[in-house]
Amino acid sequence: MKLAEIVDKLDLKVRTADGALETEVRGGYASDLMSDVIAHAERGCLWVTLQIHQNVVAVASLKELAGIVLVNGREPEEGTLERAESENIPILVSPLPAFDVIGQLYEMGIAGGTD
Amino acid sequence: MAQDRKTTKTQELVYEMKVDQVMTRDVVTVRPETPMSRLREVFREKRISGAPVVDDDRLVGIISLEDFIEWLYAREENSVVETKMTTDVDILFGDEPLVHAVSRFAESGFGRFAVVDRASGRLVGVITKGDVVAGLLRKLEVDYHEEEVHRYRASRLLEDILAIGTTLCFEYDVEGQNFDRGGESSSRLKRTLKGLGLHPDTVRRVAIAAYEAEMNVIVFTEGGTIAVRIDRDRITVDVADSGPGIPDIEKALQPGFSTAPQWVRDLGFGAGMGLHNIRNCSDDLAIESAPGEGTRLTITFLTGGASEAG
Numbered sequence: 449m450k451l452a453e454i455v456d457k458l459d460l461k462v463r464t465a466d467g468a469l470e471t472e473v474r475g476g477y478a479s480d481l482m483s484d485v486i487a488h489a490e491r492g493c494l495w496v497t498l499q500i501h502q503n504v505v506a507v508a509s510l511k512e513l514a515g516i517v518l519v520n521g522r523e524p525e526e527g528t529l530e531r532a533e534s535e536n537i538p539i540l541v542s543p544l545p546a547f548d549v550i551g552q553l554y555e556m557g558i559a560g561g562t563d
Numbered sequence: 564m565a566q567d568r569k570t571t572k573t574q575e576l577v578y579e580m581k582v583d584q585v586m587t588r589d590v591v592t593v594r595p596e597t598p599m600s601r602l603r604e605v606f607r608e609k610r611i612s613g614a615p616v617v618d619d620d621r622l623v624g625i626i627s628l629e630d631f632i633e634w635l636y637a638r639e640e641n642s643v644v645e646t647k648m649t650t651d652v653d654i655l656f657g658d659e660p661l662v663h664a665v666s667r668f669a670e671s672g673f674g675r676f677a678v679v680d681r682a683s684g685r686l687v688g689v690i691t692k693g694d695v696v697a698g699l700l701r702k703l704e705v706d707y708h709e710e711e712v713h714r715y716r717a718s719r720l721l722e723d724i725l726a727i728g729t730t731l732c733f734e735y736d737v738e739g740q741n742f743d744r745g746g747e748s749s750s751r752l753k754r755t756l757k758g759l760g761l762h763p764d765t766v767r768r769v770a771i772a773a774y775e776a777e778m779n780v781i782v783f784t785e786g787g788t789i790a791v792r793i794d795r796d797r798i799t800v801d802v803a804d805s806g807p808g809i810p811d812i813e814k815a816l817q818p819g820f821s822t823a824p825q826w827v828r829d830l831g832f833g834a835g836m837g838l839h840n841i842r843n844c845s846d847d848l849a850i851e852s853a854p855g856e857g858t859r860l861t862i863t864f865l866t867g868g869a870s871e872a873g
Contacts, residue, residue, distance in 0.1 A: 482778070483836030486771055487843070499831045503778075506746025510753070510774050512767075527743055535750075 449473050449557065451515055451538060454494065458552055460517065460540035463524055464532035471538075473514045476558045478550050482507050489513060494558065496546055502528040509535045519546040576702055582664050583657035585698025586678045586688035592617040593626060595645035602631045602644070615677045615686055616648050622677055622686040624648035656681040657688070661695060668692055714760065721759050721793075731759075731793040737777050739786035739804070742830065748789050749773035759793075765866055768844045769798055772862050775837040776802040782827050783807065784858075797846075800862040809852040816842065816850075 452469040455462060462469070474492035479485050480499050489495060491512045497504060500522050508516050515538035518524060524532065524539050532539050542549050591609045593602070595618050605614065606628055613627035626648040634647050655664055655676045667676065678688040724731065733755060735748035753770035757763075773789055780787040780802065787804030809815045816838050823833020842848045846865045852858040 480831045481834040481836070482831045483775065483834045483840055486775065487836055487840045497831075501830055502743060503745045503830065503832075506750060506774065509750060510746065510770055 455540060457556060458542060460542050463539045463541055464529055465536045465538040468536050468538050471514045473558060476553050476560055478546060486511060496549055498522055500524050500528060502531045504528065505531040505535055505537050508537045515540060517542055517549060519544060519549050572703065573699060576699055577662045577665060578660050580661045580698065580702060581657065582655050582659050582661060582678055582690055583687065585661065585694045586690040587694055588688045590615060590689045593644050594618065595623055595643065597644045599634045599642045599644060599647060616644055617686050620685045622652060622679055624650045625652050625677060652677060654679045655690060664690055664695060725795040733791045735789045737780045737787050737789060739781060739784045741781060745778055745781055746774055749777050752791060765864060769800060769864055771844045772841045773800055775841050776860055778832060779837050780804050782823055782832055797866055798864045802860040805857045806855060808854040808856050809858055810854045812850050812852060
């Protein structure tokens with residue numbers, strides 16, 4: 449499923465890299481621990497987190513993730529925005545808590561993807 | 564929509580390339596004083612259905628098969644081309660982008676345009692829809708080929724360098740306590756390794772280990788260096804800092820063990836997985852450390868020779 453379709457259905461606000469929404473989302477991963485994401489998230493996953501500092505971009509880029517969904521309406525920090533733009537990593541914002549976002553994703557057929 | 568903004572390679576080329584890059588230069592022309600009766604052999608011999616009329620290298624008109632048939636039908640004797648040709652000729656300039664030619668073909672429904680040099684007004688060629696398609700295909704093929712050659716060279720370059728026993732070394736400085744620059748060195752390293760044409764899996768493994776090590780240096784120390792060495796059969800990442808050192812290395816290697824302060828944990832670091840992750844994605848991890856002195860990680864990745872490059 450294309451990231452753009454998910455953005456549309458979940459009504460996510462696109463904060464960065466709106467040119468990279470044609471990426472194919474291959475699965476999902478949810479965690480707020482960087483090392484956990486590094487260890488377990490699979491390439492092409494959509495990452496659900498509440499962390500908003502710029503290291504999320506470094507991790508997403510490192511693991512070649514499809515994008516980052518920030519939950520609870522949390523907005524990325526200024527540095528995060530810049531870095532995500534330059535690394536072309538889409539950051540999407542949802543007003544819902546993680547549990548609800550993940551539930552909706554799961555219903556759409558996005559399964560948990562791990563290495 | 565994002566999709567609308569994407570331009571295809573062909574679209575890009577249509578703007579980049581000029582009419583004179585794809586036109587046919589070797590044009591059969593006739594002169595204004597050429598007798599109409601001559602056209603029969605010109606058209607038949609050259610298998611064309613029209614020809615530009617040129618006087619002193621200047622384009623003065625165009626004569627088509629249709630003009631010739633009209634002339635035959637009227638049964639006029641001894642006419643010359645000048646009296647039957649179309650003088651209101653649609654032309655393109657050689658320096659116009661190809662996209663102009665494409666839109667003119669679409670607007671006019673004509674099959675060909677004469678191409679004129681803008682400065683001198685001289686006829687320099689003829690362009691047909693077929694020329695546009697052939698020119699684009701040629702260019703796409705050349706670009707594709709160049710990219711392949713480039714890729715091949717990049718991977719061969721690395722092989723050649725390593726084959727003569729040379730090693731490649733890179734070094735990155737890591738600033739301690741600066742979270743804003745977290746992952747910068749490992750990102751740069753990743754790009755470099757990618758550019759060298761190393762296998763994507765190797766690149767990913769090295770980048771992950773370098774990232775974890777870099778974050779450790781940032782979280783726990785005043786700074787350090789990441790030194791990377793590429794040999795024929797292995798990549799070695801050497802991460803050194805000047806303190807505070809690890810009191811119990813065995814414990815530090817256990818998943819979940821962490822001495823990170825709370826504020827670091829709040830950022831999602833310090834989960835006690837760093838060294839564990841490094842060990843998991845590498846082929847060997849050696850740790851030298853003493854409290855108060857500093858820590859040195861030597862992380863090894865076996866690449867099975869540079870032949871895996873590409």
